[in-house]
Each structure stands twice: as C-alpha cells, then as structure tokens.
Amino acid sequence: MGARLDAAAAGTANYVDERTSIGGFVKFFARKLFPDHWSFMLGEIALYSFVVLLLSGVFLTAFFVPSMTIVTYDGPLATMQGVEMSEAFASTLHMSFEVPGGLLMRQIHHWSALLFTAAIVTHMARVFFTGAFRKPRELNWLVGFTLMILSLAAGFSGYSLPDDVLSGNGLRIIEGVFRSIPIVGEYASYWVFGGEFPGEILIPRLFTMHILLVPGLILVLIALHLFLVFLHKHTQYPGGGRTHKNVVGLPLFPVYTAKAGGFFFVVFGIVALVAAVFTINPVWNYGPYDPSPVSAGTQPDWYILFVDGALRLMPGWLFDIIPMEWELWGYTLSLNILIPAVILPGLFFGFVALYPFIEAWATGDRGEKHVLDRPRNAPVRTGIGVATITFYVILVMEGSNDIIANLFHLSLNDLTYFFRIGIFVLPALAFWITRRLCFGLQRKDRELVLHGKETGRIVRHEHGEYQEVHEPLTDDERWILVSYEDIAPLEIEPEFNDRGVRRKGYRWDRFKQQLSRIYFEKRISPVTPEELAEAQHSHH
Amino acid sequence: MNALARHRYHRAAPVVLVLLLLALVTGIAAAVSTASSADAATTTADDAAEGEKLFAANCASCHGLDATGTDGVAPSLVGVGAAAVDFQVGTGRMPMQASGPQAPAKRTQFSQEEISQLAAFVASLGAGPAIPTAEQVDPELGDAANGMELFRTNCAMCHGSVGGGGALTQGKFAPSLWETTPTHIYEAMLTGPQSMPVFNDANITPEGKRNIIAYIEAQDAGSPGGLRLGAIGPVAEGMWGWLVALGLIIASTVWIGARSS
Numbered sequence: 001m002g003a004r005l006d007a008a009a010a011g012t013a014n015y016v017d018e019r020t021s022i023g024g025f026v027k028f029f030a031r032k033l034f035p036d037h038w039s040f041m042l043g044e045i046a047l048y049s050f051v052v053l054l055l056s057g058v059f060l061t062a063f064f065v066p067s068m069t070i071v072t073y074d075g076p077l078a079t080m081q082g083v084e085m086s087e088a089f090a091s092t093l094h095m096s097f098e099v100p101g102g103l104l105m106r107q108i109h110h111w112s113a114l115l116f117t118a119a120i121v122t123h124m125a126r127v128f129f130t131g132a133f134r135k136p137r138e139l140n141w142l143v144g145f146t147l148m149i150l151s152l153a154a155g156f157s158g159y160s161l162p163d164d165v166l167s168g169n170g171l172r173i174i175e176g177v178f179r180s181i182p183i184v185g186e187y188a189s190y191w192v193f194g195g196e197f198p199g200e201i202l203i204p205r206l207f208t209m210h211i212l213l214v215p216g217l218i219l220v221l222i223a224l225h226l227f228l229v230f231l232h233k234h235t236q237y238p239g240g241g242r243t244h245k246n247v248v249g250l251p252l253f254p255v256y257t258a259k260a261g262g263f264f265f266v267v268f269g270i271v272a273l274v275a276a277v278f279t280i281n282p283v284w285n286y287g288p289y290d291p292s293p294v295s296a297g298t299q300p301d302w303y304i305l306f307v308d309g310a311l312r313l314m315p316g317w318l319f320d321i322i323p324m325e326w327e328l329w330g331y332t333l334s335l336n337i338l339i340p341a342v343i344l345p346g347l348f349f350g351f352v353a354l355y356p357f358i359e360a361w362a363t364g365d366r367g368e369k370h371v372l373d374r375p376r377n378a379p380v381r382t383g384i385g386v387a388t389i390t391f392y393v394i395l396v397m398e399g400s401n402d403i404i405a406n407l408f409h410l411s412l413n414d415l416t417y418f419f420r421i422g423i424f425v426l427p428a429l430a431f432w433i434t435r436r437l438c439f440g441l442q443r444k445d446r447e448l449v450l451h452g453k454e455t456g457r458i459v460r461h462e463h464g465e466y467q468e469v470h471e472p473l474t475d476d477e478r479w480i481l482v483s484y485e486d487i488a489p490l491e492i493e494p495e496f497n498d499r500g501v502r503r504k505g506y507r508w509d510r511f512k513q514q515l516s517r518i519y520f521e522k523r524i525s526p527v528t529p530e531e532l533a534e535a536q537h538s539h540h
Numbered sequence: 541m542n543a544l545a546r547h548r549y550h551r552a553a554p555v556v557l558v559l560l561l562l563a564l565v566t567g568i569a570a571a572v573s574t575a576s577s578a579d580a581a582t583t584t585a586d587d588a589a590e591g592e593k594l595f596a597a598n599c600a601s602c603h604g605l606d607a608t609g610t611d612g613v614a615p616s617l618v619g620v621g622a623a624a625v626d627f628q629v630g631t632g633r634m635p636m637q638a639s640g641p642q643a644p645a646k647r648t649q650f651s652q653e654e655i656s657q658l659a660a661f662v663a664s665l666g667a668g669p670a671i672p673t674a675e676q677v678d679p680e681l682g683d684a685a686n687g688m689e690l691f692r693t694n695c696a697m698c699h700g701s702v703g704g705g706g707a708l709t710q711g712k713f714a715p716s717l718w719e720t721t722p723t724h725i726y727e728a729m730l731t732g733p734q735s736m737p738v739f740n741d742a743n744i745t746p747e748g749k750r751n752i753i754a755y756i757e758a759q760d761a762g763s764p765g766g767l768r769l770g771a772i773g774p775v776a777e778g779m780w781g782w783l784v785a786l787g788l789i790i791a792s793t794v795w796i797g798a799r800s801s
Contacts, residue, residue, distance in 0.1 A: 038790075038797030045789050079758055081685040097764065107765055114781035115789070122786065165692065165701070166773070259796050266792045274785045279765030280777050285702045287692050295696030296706025296714065302778025400775040402707035411641070411711040 030253035035236035039126045044260060045119035046151075047222065048267040049112040053154075056109040057211065063099050065091035066207035068163065068200045077284055085288030088163040088203045092283055107275035113155050114280075115271060117303040120148045124352075128385050130372035132235045133356040135365075140228040143221055145353045150218050152303055157210040159281070159301055163203055166281075168289035170300050172197065173311070173341075180337035198289070235372050238483045240476040244370045299399060306392055309399030310340035313419055352388075362515040364490045376445075377484040379438035380519045387431040394423050442524035445481040449473060449527040450535040472536075482526040490516040591661025594654055598635050607665055620731065621668020622659035627727035629655045631720070633734075641711035642734050669730045676746055677722035682754025690748050691755050694739065702759050704771040708735055718760070722753045 017023040034040070067087040073080045075090075076097050085093075095102035124144065127133055133141040156174075160167040175197045178189040194201040233247050242248050250256060286295070300308055314336050317323055324336035359381065375382040397404060398419040405412040452470035460466050473481070492509040496502055596605060602614035609616035617624070628634040632646040650658070659671065675681070692701070698714035700706045705716035712735050717725060729749050732738030744752070762768065769776040 036797060038793040041793040041797060042790070045786070045793070079684045079688045079755060083685055083689065103765055111781065111785060114778060115785050118782050118786045119789075122790075263793070263796055266796070267789055270785060270788045270792070274780070274788075277766050278777075278780060278784075279763040279768045279771075281774070282702075282763055282765055282768065282771070284764075285771065287688060287701075290692070293692040293696055295692065295701040296698055297700045297704070297773035297775070299774045301774045302781065305775070305778065403772055403775045405707040405711070406705060406713050406772075409711065409713075411709075412707050413710055 030251060030257075032230065032252045033247045033249045034234050034252060034256055035242075035247060035249035037237055039130075040234065041263060042119060042123040042126050044263060045267055046116055046123055048264045049116040049119055049271065050218065050222070051264065052112040052268050052271055053109060053116060054215065056105050056112065057215075059102075059105045060095065060109055061211055063091060063095035063102060064088070064161065064207075066161070066204045068198075068203050080284065080287070083288065086163045086203065088161060089283065089288040092162040092164075096284065104272075104275060107278075107280050108271055109158075110280045111275045111278075112271045113158060114301060114303075115267075117148075117151050117155055117301075120144075120151050121303075124148060125385070125389070128355070129375045129382060130235070130237075131369065131378055131381065132372055133359075134369040135360065136232055136368050137228070137235075138356040138360070140225060140232065141356050142353060143225045143228065145349075147218060147221050147225065149349065150214055150221065154210065154214040154218065155301055155303055157206045157214065160206050161203065161210060162281075162283045163289045164283040165286040165289055165293055165295065166283070166298060168198065168291070169294050169298050170304070171202070172291065173308070176337055177307075177341040180334040181342060182331075182333060182338070198291070233370065235370055237372050238374065238480050240479045242371055244368055247370070296402065299403075302396065305399040306395035307341055307345055307399075309395035309397065309401075309419075310344050311337065312401060312416065313395065313398045313423060314340040315420065348391075355384075358515070359519075361512045362490075362519040363487055364512065364516065365485075365487070371483070373484060374480075376438040376441040379435045379442070379523070382438050383431040383435040386434040387427040390430040391423065391427045394419055394426060398423075439522075439524055446524065446527055449478055449481050449532065484526055486523070486525045487520050489513065489520045587657040587660040588664045589661075590654075591657035591659070594650070594658050595661050598649075599658075602636070607662065617662050617665065619666035619668045620662060622663040622671050623669040623727040624731040624733070625659040625662045626655060626671045627724050627731060627733055629658055630727075631724055642713065645715060669727075672723060672726045672730070674723075676750060677726045677753055678750065679722055679754040679757035682747075682750040682752075684751065684754040684758045686748070687751035687753070687755030687758075690744060690752050694744065695752065698736075700772060702771050703756050706772075717756050720756075722757065725753050725756060726750075 013023075065087045069087045070084055071087055071090050073083050073085055073090055073093065075081075075093060077093060080093060092106075096106055097103070127141065127144070156170070160171055175189050175193065178192060179185045181188060189197070192202075192205075193199040194205070234249070236242050236248055239248070287293075299305060315324065316336050324334075324339075326333040326335070373381075375385075398416065401412055401415045401419070404410065405415055452472040455469045455471050457469045458466055459469060490509075490513045492506075492513050493503060495506045495510075595603075595607065599607075603609055603617055604614075607617040628643075629650055630648060630652075632648045633643040635649060636643045637646065648655075662668075663670070691703070695703070698706055698708060699717055700714075703717035706714050708714060714736070720728075726749055728736060729739040729744065729752070739749070759771075763771070769780060
C-alpha cells in the first residue's frame with residue numbers, strides 16, 4: 001500500500017516536473033533559510049488577515065447591492081420596518097439578518113480589517129525599532145509603507161459602503177477635508193462625489209475601489225514585498241556567529257511551512273472567535289444615512305481616528321486672537337481643517353516614508369545591514385520611534401476624547417486643552433526618557449560584559465576582604481552585548497580648500513553632519529577586547 | 541368530619557376549588573387596586589402637607605422653604621410639576637450629594653410614597669407637567685421604527701445611537717438610558733432635567749415619546765451580533781481589536797516561535 005502510494009506521488013510529481021520544471025523552484029524555496037523569532041511573524045498576521053478579508057469579502061459581495069436607489073425596508077428588523085433607505089443599506093441589513101451566516105461573515109470581515117491595519121502598524125514598528133529598513137531594504141520599506149496607506153484606503157472605503165449614518169458622517173468629513181484644499185478643493189470634491197454631497201454615485205464608486213482597485217494593488221504590492229524579502233534574505237537578530245554576510249536559521253521546509261501554514265488557521269480561528277462573540281459596526285443601530293443626525297460616539301475606525309483627533313485638537317482661533325479661517329478675495333481658506341487633516345497627515349506620513357533615508361544621511365554608512373539592532377543600541381532612533389508613537393496615540397486619544405471624558409468623568413474641554421499642550425510636550429518628553437533608558441540599558445550591558453553576572457555568592461578572602469563572585473558571560477551571551485556598531489558623528493571636509501576656493505556641496509555635507517551629531521554625539525560604545533582583557537586582569 | 545371527607549372526593553371538587561382560588565386572587569387584586577386608586581385620589585389633600593414637611597427637611601436648604609430657589613445654588617421649583625420631582629428624586633439625582641458639573645443618578649433616598657408626597661407638594665405650588673400614566677409610557681403600545689427615527693434626530697447626538705450615553709462639555713454627560721424606567725424617560729423628555737432640553741408635546745407628541753421608549757426598550761434584547769462592548773462605537777471596537785484580537789495572536793506567535801527545547 002505504502003509503496004503504491006509513494007509510486008503514485010512520485011509519478012504525479014514527475015509528471016508535473018517534466019512539463020513545468022518546477023522541481024528546481026521547489027528545491028530552491030524549500031531550502032531557503034529563515035531566522036527564527038516570534039517578531040518575524042507580525043507581517044504574517046497582516047498577510048493572513050488579508051487572506052481572511054478576501055475570503056469573507058467574496059462572500060459579502062454575493063449579497064451586497066452597491067446602489068443608492070431608495071427603497072422601503074420590509075424585513076425582520078422591527079426597528080427599521082417601513083423606513084426609507086438606500087439599497088446598499090437594505091442589502092447590508094438583508095445579509096446580516098436573512099442570509100444564514102451573513103452577520104458572522106460581516107463581523108469576520110470587519111474584525112479582520114481592524115486586525116489587518118493593526119498588524120501592519122505593529123510590523124512596521126518592529127521593522128523600525130530593529131533597523132530592518134536599512135540598506136538594502138529601503139525600497140521594501142517604501143513598498144510596505146504604500147501597503148499601509150492602501151490598507152487605510154481599503155478600510156475606509158469598506159467602512160463607508162453600508163451607507164449608514166456613522167460612515168456617512170465620516171464621508172461628510174472627508175468631503176470637508178477635500179474642500180479645505182485651496183483652489184482645487186471644491187473641484188476635487190465635485191469630482192469625487194459626482195456633484196454635490198452625497199450625490200448618487202458615491203457608493204458604486206467606493207465599491208469598485210473597495211473590491212477591485214485597492215485589493216488588486218495590495219495583492220501586487222504584497223507579491224513585490226515578499227519577492228524583495230526573498231531577494232534580500234531575511235534579517236536576523238544578533239547572536240553567536242551571525243554577521244551581515246550570512247543567514248543563520250532553518251530551511252523553509254518542513255518546519256516553517258508547517259508553522260506558517262498552521263499559523264494561518266490560528267489567525268483565522270481567533271478572528272472567527274472574536275467575530276462570533278463581539279458585535280462590530282452594528283449598522284442597524286446607526287440607521288440609514290441621512291445628513292442631519294450625528295450621534296454621540298461618532299468616530300471612524302481606529303486607523304483613521306488620528307485624523308479625527310487632529311481635527312478635534314485644532315483650535316478655531318489661535319490663542320483666541322488669530323482666526324484660523326480666512327476670507328481672501330471672496331474665497332474661504334479653512335486653515336482649521338487644512339492644517340490638521342491635510343498638512344499634518346502629509347508631514348507625518350512623509351516623515352515615516354522617508355525615515356530610512358534620513359537615518360542613512362546621519363550614519364553615512366553605505367554597507368548592507370542584515371543583522372538587526374537591539375533597540376537600545378540605537379538610542380536616538382528608538383527615541384524617535386517612541387516619540388512618533390506618543391504623537392500618534394495623543395491624536396487617537398483626542399479623537400476619542402468624548403469616550404474618555406464620559407468613561408472617566410473628566411471634562412471634555414480640559415482634555416482637549418491638555419492634549420493641545422501635550423501634542424508638543426509629550427513626544428519630546430518621550431524622546432528624552434526613551435533615549436535615557438537606552439543609555440542606561442547600554443551601560444548595564446557594558447557592566448555585564450566587563451564584570452559578569454552577579455551570583456549572590458559572597459566570599460571572604462584570607463586578609464578579611466569580602467567580595468561577591470561574578471560569573472563571566474558565555475561567548476554567545478557576550479556576542480549579543482558587544483556586536484553592535486559604534487558609529488561616530490560624520491567628519492566632513494572643510495568648507496574651503498587650501499587655495500581658498502569654496503567647496504561644492506558643503507552645505508549638504510554640513511546638514512548631514514549636524515544630523516549625524518544629533519544621532520551619535522552622545523553614545524555608549526561597546527566593550528572592546530582590550531577593555532575586556534583589562535577588566536579580567538584587574539579582577540584576578 | 542365524615543361529610544367533609546366524602547365531599548373531598550366529589551367530582552366537582554377540583555372545579556370548585558379552582559373557582560374559589562380565582563375568586564380569592566381577583567378579590568385581593570381588586571381590594572389592592574381600589575385601595576391604591578383611593579390613595580391616588582386623595583394624594584393632593586393630605587400628601588401635599590406631608591410633602592411640605594419632607595421638603596422642608598430635605599430640599600429647602602438649597603431650594604428655599606418656599607421652593608423659589610437660591611441664586612446660583614438651586615433653581616425655583618414653582619411650576620416644574622410633579623413629573624420633574626418624580627424624575628429627580630425617583631432616580632436619586634435629588635437630593636444632590638455634592639456640587640459638581642451635574643447631579644449623577646444614585647440610589648433613591650425616598651420611598652415611592654414619599655416621592656409622591658413631595659411631588660404633590662411641588663405640584664401644588666404652580667401648574668406643571670404631571671406624572672405620565674402607565675399607558676402613556678407602555679413600550680408595547682409604541683412603534684419602535686418610528687421611535688428609531690425620532691431618537692436619531694432628537695436624542696442620539698447626546699445619548700449615542702442606541703442610548704449608551706455620551707459626553708457633553710465641561711464634565712457634563714448624557715447618561716446611558718438602558719437602566720432608566722419608561723416613566724423616568726418620559727418625564728425627562730417632558731421636563732428637561734439638567735443639561736437636557738425640554739421636549740414638550742409640540743416638539744415630540746405623546747405618541748412619539750412612547751415610540752422613543754419602545755425603541756430604547758428594544759435595546760434590552762441586546763445585539764444580534766454578540767456582546768456590544770458598551771455600544772459606544774468604533775473606539776471600543778478598535779481597542780478590542782488591538783488588545784484582544786491582536787493580543788491573542790501575538791501571544792500565539794510567541795508560542796509558535798518558541799523552540800521546543
């Protein structure tokens with residue numbers, strides 16, 4: 001039996017291989033090495049939740065009607081009986097209450113959308129804090145960044161499809177944001193909505209964007225993202241024998257294929273569990289879209305919340321004297337919308353996208369980096385990361401200010417005043433504290449390398465001196481603590497050469513030097529072999 | 541003794557017993573209901589006097605002995621009506637425990653009889669909205685779909701889409717309506733307590749108010765989608781997405797990533 005099965009399997013494989021030469025590819029992929037660490041699976045969460053989104057999304061498209069034609073509801077939901085609504089909303093109710101499993105599928109789809117965006121952000125944070133974006137991976141950082149932006153587009157367009165009050169309010173805000181752009185804003189808004197808001201073609205347009213354009217782009221970019229991962233090979237955490245020129249890990253087959261394949265079902269299972277237990281986006285509570293009502297607790301999904309927060313944070317009058325809305329030559333310039341909802345996200349995302357290049361200017365390093373940094377060994381980068389997260393979280397909290405105020409019995413106004421100051425002070429404070437913590441941890445590492453681990457064992461010498469016995473580190477342990485690079489601030493050539501002629505490109509070099517000083521002026525260097533030898537000598 | 545024992549096994553005995561029991565139950569019910577209606581009829585006379593005593597002991601320190609209020613401390617109660625008293629005292633908001641942005645609901649400090657007496661006293665000071673009848677607030681008689689539309693246009697901007705509550709300015713808030721009795725919801729609309737505007741019968745008809753109550757009561761059934769996370773919208777959902785969904789999955793990556801050693 002076993003022999004016959006083997007023969008059949010071999011025969012099939014051979015049949016396919018003779019016609020496609022796939023054997024070579026399988027061999028190549030199966031032997032591809034990957035380093036092992038749980039944090040390398042964060043991107044996989046995003047990938048798998050995207051697969052869940054595709055699967056559940058196909059189910060939903062079978063029942064959703066992307067139309068803004070008005071119908072009168074006649075279905076099982078008592079609180080909607082006889083209410084006028086668009087076909088989009090009616091079909092959402094239909095799939096939720098009349099299609100078997102429809103509500104579960106909707107909830108799986110929505111929960112995995114939240115998970116998709118959250119996993120992307122977490123994955124980006126891992127890549128950032130470990131320095132995995134350095135050469136040669138800058139371009140893949142940009143691909144990933146674009147995927148993140150596309151995930152926001154996918155999420156927002158999907159959130160708006162049911163044509164309920166909550167998402168309609170969100171679209172109204174987006175319309176306002178379009179209109180705040182000087183000169184082209186109004187045209188852009190008319191172009192997107194096909195006339196005056198809300199118009200009658202928005203839902204069909206969003207539908208095409210949501211089920212075809214954005215997911216198509218995401219699929220292509222995921223392919224590119226993974227191709228580049230294969231091409232660059234995976235990064236690895238520092239450890240015994242690991243360098244920028246090798247990869248220490250296990251082959252893809254069989255361990256990782258089993259782990260990764262199983263992990264898909266873990267992700268799907270947890271999403272299904274959460275979706276079965278917790279309501280998400282109960283559109284039947286919000287009702288069909290109508291421009292007049294806005295209920296308390298009107299917020300976008302978490303990934304757009306920071307824009308809402310920025311809008312809530314922005315004062316209408318600066319220091320109560322400078323108006324943020326101007327009438328110029330008969331046109332209105334709404335700085336109170338333009339700054340928080342267009343300029344601020346633009347700068348924020350621009351900074352995130354360009355960060356690998358900014359850091360490359362500061363280090364001046366042109367080598368390939370395949371060993372990751374421990375976050376403590378890049379104190380300024382880690383500080384910038386924590387400051388950026390703090391900035392973002394403040395915007396998210398301001399976006400939820402009414403929920404926070406109500407939950408903790410605080411004053412909504414005081415919260416907003418606190419965040420208006422906090423948005424400037426707290427990121428700076430977070431940067432400073434984080435950098436200090438990194439330095440502290442680096443000093444602790446130096447101490448460990450030089451003097452070993454405390455054993456708690458006290459011995460008394462013959463001459464009466466008490467001393468604690470320190471146990472030296474193993475070679476592997478020491479490798480992790482000393483293998484980071486000691487980067488000094490950039491040295492640049494002088495402005496004038498010996499004949500007194502001004503050098504071209506000096507200003508750019510000078511900028512890079514200043515940047516470099518911010519990064520590396522103050523640093524804790526790793527223990528050198530000489531220092532170690534001296535410390536060991538003085539111990540004995 | 542023998543006669544009774546014989547009759548116990550008579551064929552008609554069960555029927556007789558059931559009839560007797562029914563007579564007993566309806567008799568008691570009738571007695572109780574006539575007693576209470578008799579009470580209701582006589583409230584104004586005795587109870588206003590009792591209410592005045594209660595008022596002097598519990599309310600007058602802020603509202604004044606003549607209930608005309610104190611500037612900056614407490615409003616005049618002349619003309620607020622019995623409905624206002626039944627709401628404020630019946631939900632525990634009054635007497636107020638401490639000054640703050642707004643009086644929170646708390647454990648009721650008076651029995652329903654005492655509340656009625658206080659209401660009767662305040663109602664005697666000047667004409668105002670009366671306590672609604674049981675029929676006026678019966679959710680069974682309301683139309684929840686119409687209530688949904690009225691709720692969305694009139695109530696949801698403060699109380700949230702399904703009455704889960706929301707924040708107002710300066711620490712004030714619109715409370716959750718899920719624990720509030722239909723009578724108190726009706727009275728709140730009628731009298732506009734604290735930050736709430738008055739929805740008189742011209743704004744929202746009595747039928748409309750009953751429809752709103754029907755919509756709020758329909759929320760008692762919970763959400764068809766499962767636990768509703770407070771029904772306060774996407775913020776709670778986002779937080780659960782991060783903490784529960786992503787949290788569980790990251791925990792499993794640590795488990796999967798761990799080497800078996």
